[in-house]
Amino acid sequence: VKFSGRTGSTGDIPQFTNSPTLIVMVGLPARGKTYISKKLTRYLNWIGVPTKVFNLGQYRREAVQAYKTFEFFLPDNEEAMKIRKACAITALKDIHHYFTQEQGQVAVFDATNTTRDRRADILCFAKESGYKVFFVESICDDPDIIEANIMEVKLSSPDYQDCDKEEALVDFLKRIECYKMSYVPLDDEMDRNLSYIKIFNVGFRYLVNRVQDHIQSRIVYYLMNIHVTPRSIYLCRHGESELNLLGRIGGDSGLSPRGNKFACTLAGFIQSQCIRNLKVWTSHMKRTIQTAEALGVAYEQWKALNEIDAGVCEELTYEEIQEHYPEEFALRDQDKYRYRYPKGESYEDLVHRLEPVIMELERQENVLVVCHQAVMRCLLAYFLDKSAEELPYLKCPLHTVLKLTPVAYGCKVESVFLNVEAVNTHRDRPVNVDVSRDPQDALLTVPEHI
Amino acid sequence: MTVSSLSPSDSNSCLRAPRPLRASERRRVETLRSAPLRRSRTARIMRGSARSHGTQERDKCVCMTNCPTLIVTVGLPARGKTYISKKLTRYLNWIGVPTKEFNVGQYRRDCVKIYKSFEFFRPDNEEGLKIRKQCASAALNDVQQYLGEEGGQVAVFDATNTTRERRETIVRFAEQNGYKVFFVESVCEDPDVIAENIVQVKLGSPDYTDCNTDEAIEDFMKRIKCYENSYQTLDEDLDRELSFIKIIDVGRRYLVNRVLDHIQSRIVYYLMNIHITPRSIYLCRHGESDLNVKGRIGGDSGLSLRGKEFARYLAKFIQDQNIKDLKVWTSQMKRTIQTAEALSVPYEQWKALNEIDAGVCEEMMYEEIQENYPLEFALRDQDKYRYRYPKGESYEDLVQRLEPVIMELERQENVLVICHQAVMRCLLAYFLDKSADELPYLKCPLHTVLKLTPVAYGCKVESISLNVDAVNTHRDKPENVNIHRSSEDALQTVPPHL
Numbered sequence: 001v002k003f004s005g006r007t008g009s010t011g012d013i014p015q016f017t018n019s020p021t022l023i024v025m026v027g028l029p030a031r032g033k034t035y036i037s038k039k040l041t042r043y044l045n046w047i048g049v050p051t052k053v054f055n056l057g058q059y060r061r062e063a064v065q066a067y068k069t070f071e072f073f074l075p076d077n078e079e080a081m082k083i084r085k086a087c088a089i090t091a092l093k094d095i096h097h098y099f100t101q102e103q104g105q106v107a108v109f110d111a112t113n114t115t116r117d118r119r120a121d122i123l124c125f126a127k128e129s130g131y132k133v134f135f136v137e138s139i140c141d142d143p144d145i146i147e148a149n150i151m152e153v154k155l156s157s158p159d160y161q162d163c164d165k166e167e168a169l170v171d172f173l174k175r176i177e178c179y180k181m182s183y184v185p186l187d188d189e190m191d192r193n194l195s196y197i198k199i200f201n202v203g204f205r206y207l208v209n210r211v212q213d214h215i216q217s218r219i220v221y222y223l224m225n226i227h228v229t230p231r232s233i234y235l236c237r238h239g240e241s242e243l244n245l246l247g248r249i250g251g252d253s254g255l256s257p258r259g260n261k262f263a264c265t266l267a268g269f270i271q272s273q274c275i276r277n278l279k280v281w282t283s284h285m286k287r288t289i290q291t292a293e294a295l296g297v298a299y300e301q302w303k304a305l306n307e308i309d310a311g312v313c314e315e316l317t318y319e320e321i322q323e324h325y326p327e328e329f330a331l332r333d334q335d336k337y338r339y340r341y342p343k344g345e346s347y348e349d350l351v352h353r354l355e356p357v358i359m360e361l362e363r364q365e366n367v368l369v370v371c372h373q374a375v376m377r378c379l380l381a382y383f384l385d386k387s388a389e390e391l392p393y394l395k396c397p398l399h400t401v402l403k404l405t406p407v408a409y410g411c412k413v414e415s416v417f418l419n420v421e422a423v424n425t426h427r428d429r430p431v432n433v434d435v436s437r438d439p440q441d442a443l444l445t446v447p448e449h450i
Numbered sequence: 451m452t453v454s455s456l457s458p459s460d461s462n463s464c465l466r467a468p469r470p471l472r473a474s475e476r477r478r479v480e481t482l483r484s485a486p487l488r489r490s491r492t493a494r495i496m497r498g499s500a501r502s503h504g505t506q507e508r509d510k511c512v513c514m515t516n517c518p519t520l521i522v523t524v525g526l527p528a529r530g531k532t533y534i535s536k537k538l539t540r541y542l543n544w545i546g547v548p549t550k551e552f553n554v555g556q557y558r559r560d561c562v563k564i565y566k567s568f569e570f571f572r573p574d575n576e577e578g579l580k581i582r583k584q585c586a587s588a589a590l591n592d593v594q595q596y597l598g599e600e601g602g603q604v605a606v607f608d609a610t611n612t613t614r615e616r617r618e619t620i621v622r623f624a625e626q627n628g629y630k631v632f633f634v635e636s637v638c639e640d641p642d643v644i645a646e647n648i649v650q651v652k653l654g655s656p657d658y659t660d661c662n663t664d665e666a667i668e669d670f671m672k673r674i675k676c677y678e679n680s681y682q683t684l685d686e687d688l689d690r691e692l693s694f695i696k697i698i699d700v701g702r703r704y705l706v707n708r709v710l711d712h713i714q715s716r717i718v719y720y721l722m723n724i725h726i727t728p729r730s731i732y733l734c735r736h737g738e739s740d741l742n743v744k745g746r747i748g749g750d751s752g753l754s755l756r757g758k759e760f761a762r763y764l765a766k767f768i769q770d771q772n773i774k775d776l777k778v779w780t781s782q783m784k785r786t787i788q789t790a791e792a793l794s795v796p797y798e799q800w801k802a803l804n805e806i807d808a809g810v811c812e813e814m815m816y817e818e819i820q821e822n823y824p825l826e827f828a829l830r831d832q833d834k835y836r837y838r839y840p841k842g843e844s845y846e847d848l849v850q851r852l853e854p855v856i857m858e859l860e861r862q863e864n865v866l867v868i869c870h871q872a873v874m875r876c877l878l879a880y881f882l883d884k885s886a887d888e889l890p891y892l893k894c895p896l897h898t899v900l901k902l903t904p905v906a907y908g909c910k911v912e913s914i915s916l917n918v919d920a921v922n923t924h925r926d927k928p929e930n931v932n933i934h935r936s937s938e939d940a941l942q943t944v945p946p947h948l
Binding site: 192204205206207208209210211213214217220221224225303314343349352360363 | 686690702703704705706707708709711712715718719722723801812841847850858861
């Protein structure tokens with residue numbers, strides 16, 4: 001397999017994590033541990049660090065088929081204690097397996113881990129196997145936040161499917177009380193040799209202790225940039241461009257008449273949404289800038305949002321690529337995520353270049369990103385937790401706005417087609433990806449164009 | 451027109467015949483010809499080096515802050531405040547955020563010509579207090595001037611600021627002027643660290659030029675004592691409305707409160723990644739390449755015979771240096787990888803370390819660029835830092851792409867970075883605090899290793915030429931940068947090649 005100009009490590013994440021990292025969540029129930037676990041895992045996977053969440057509640061639900069009441073969590077419930085400890089051991093075993101047999105790099109142990117004993121057990125386990133440990137503690141004493149959390153994610157939990165909301169809320173608050181009695185937060189003095197971050201009241205304040213390495217530093221930076229203020233992110237491509245019409249990839253052409261029409265329609269759509277303090281971002285390429293111009297509002301240009309560089313294939317049609325570079329064309333179909341156009345980029349490179357955009361999107365509130373097909377696929381994959389295999393084939397048609405709204409542990413997606421016709425630029429993976437295939441087989445899935 | 455696929459296995463890089471301009475390029479050139487340097491939005495869009503629409507911010511990134519930021523250091527003497535101030539200022543300027551530090555100690559030295567003893571700092575020394583207060587005011591006035599008329603974005607107010615009262619005064623000043631305030635407190639009780647600080651930067655201070663070491667240390671310790679009694683550290687509760695980072699024991703621990711915006715977030719990230727463990731950074735270019743010899747820029751060629759020799763010499767040099775735990779980084783281009791291979795140690799490849807992309811000028815000789823793109827050639831000479839090759843990059847773009855490399859270099863200890871001319875210039879500019887104007891002309895010859903060792907507030911540089919001949923690839927700025935200049939004038943400073 002020939003990838004131009006690259007041997008050895010891929011992308012730009014220096015492989016400084018030789019030993020796997022075990023991230024250990026700490027905190028009372030309804031403090032956002034699972035929210036943080038899932039989000040962090042999604043981010044790390046997206047930037048190319050294989051990461052997995054191990055949620056102890058899940059293990060408990062599998063061991064104890066039917067949840068009855070908060071009494072399961074009373075500290076003097078010996079039967080339950082035994083089960084809970086067994087679950088923890090099973091989870092740690094699975095983590096061990098993930099690291100040793102599944103090439104995992106980071107595991108997030110999502111549980112309350114509120115006692116010093118439990119944390120000592122985990123440290124012991126990690127030390128035996130040479131795993132680095134990083135604690136993430138979430139501390140919150142704002143009753144409004146806690147209640148909002150319970151409403152958003154607890155009431156719909158499998159534990160409470162047969163309860164009415166009031167009952168569930170009461171039971172859950174009692175559950176929290178069970179933990180409070182024995183909760184020992186990470187201590188400035190006693191835990192001074194541990195590596196951890198303490199998050200106070202959803203990011204108002206942080207205490208960071210002994211960051212050991214690159215990945216922990218990145219994790220800290222990420223955790224310090226995320227927030228839970230409600231907002232929406234709008235993603236769309238530029239209006240249809242002249243090169244789009246000709247079935248040519250890349251380049252820096254202007255909008256076609258229909259593309260211009262889309263831009264005007266987009267302006268109307270945005271206005272009708274009445275979005276508070278909307279920020280608009282574009283790339284440095286004409287077609288996104290022209291689209292944003294029609295909105296009549298200030299916008300920021302990011303070079304990082306430029307379309308994937310197709311190198312020697314810039315401005316060619318797929319037919320021309322097949323004619324001049326049949327082998328490259330096949331290799332790309334074999335591994336579209338990692339394949340790098342000669343003198344160009346790969347999707348993997350794109351993800352790396354988009355990381356600062358994602359970081360800033362996390363910091364921001366309402367944002368409209370006017371970008372390009374490959375770029376939009378990368379951003380969408382981040383928000384919707386799509387794998388590297390799925391990412392290059394995500395459907396991002398022209399003249400369609402995706403509205404992403406964070407909700408519970410994920411992202412709600414609303415797709416709005418603005419009713420202005422455009423060419424289809426989506427090329428599915430053909431069945432035959434062999435380098436010796438017929439041109440016909442190669443071009444089977446090419447969308448129509450002039 | 452045929453364009454062949456260039457892959458690393460090709461030993462003969464194809465010489466690309468200049469191809470006719472595409473329609474898009476022709477349009478761009480026409481626009482440039484009609485209004486070559488007018489910073490109009492359209493021209494920018496055509497050339498692809500556009501700015502944020504409707505704002506003054508740099509094109510590379512988000513509008514960092516609408517209002518300027520006032521960073522205020524807090525801490526007893528010898529806690530690293532000036533070290534942090536200078537380093538942070540250097541970093542922010544390098545990434546394109548105009549920043550300046552204002553050291554109140556400097557103002558005090560300008561005011562009180564001769565420093566006698568620690569008694570000046572006694573809390574009951576009314577005369578001293580008056581002067582010190584005046585100096586702080588003078589400094590804040592200059593801050594106002596810098597953030598206002600001079601277009602500064604960030605000012606670092608470097609002083610002890612150890613009392614709540616003083617800090618409140620500053621916060622009021624900032625509110626009046628519409629600045630955001632971010633406190634950076636350094637807390638350290640480790641006597642070894644403090645002693646080391648004093649030795650490294652205080653003894654050489656103008657305050658102590660005529661003292662012997664012991665006297666100076668004794669006086670300085672008494673000076674610290676003067677502040678200790680009235681020191682009110684930033685408090686989690688009392689100061690919970692303020693934005694700050696508290697750095698404890700040189701980075702073992704951080705308390706971060708109320709980060710308000712992007713620039714503060716970047717500052718926090720940077721401060722959390724720097725350290726003061728002694729180490730050295732070695733920068734060098736790949737060995738001489740085949741394209742170097744032909745006077746061609748860019749491309750992805752392998753090493754020439756002399757380049758290979760350099761690689762072997764480099765291996766020996768590195769061995770002789772006996773460097774503890776050396777990390778070796780290269781780009782993803784053949785010539786740096788081949789150089790590292792000779793070292794026989796593991797190395798990391800960073801795409802971010804790839805040479806500047808010369809776009810349509812890739813693999814051309816300067817003579818060919820002059821022949822085919824005389825306008826572009828001149829524009830580049832006019833503003834080499836910001837100029838972006840058509841379909842390529844600018845130095846400004848390079849700096850942005852190198853920022854994660856710098857961040858990781860800060861985290862690491864001993865590192866050897868094998869890179870390229872433009873890339874090395876950017877990295878060097880960061881370490882040696884060179885301006886955007888100087889950066890593209892820094893001399894980074896082939897076959898020469900630069901050893902950078904942080905010392906006091908700066909960086910010691912040792913230049914080691916490994917005694918293997920190589921072509922010179924450094925092209926100085928010619929005198930005539932006018933777009934109508936003759937070919938001769940344009941090519942005057944081109945170094946000789948085959």
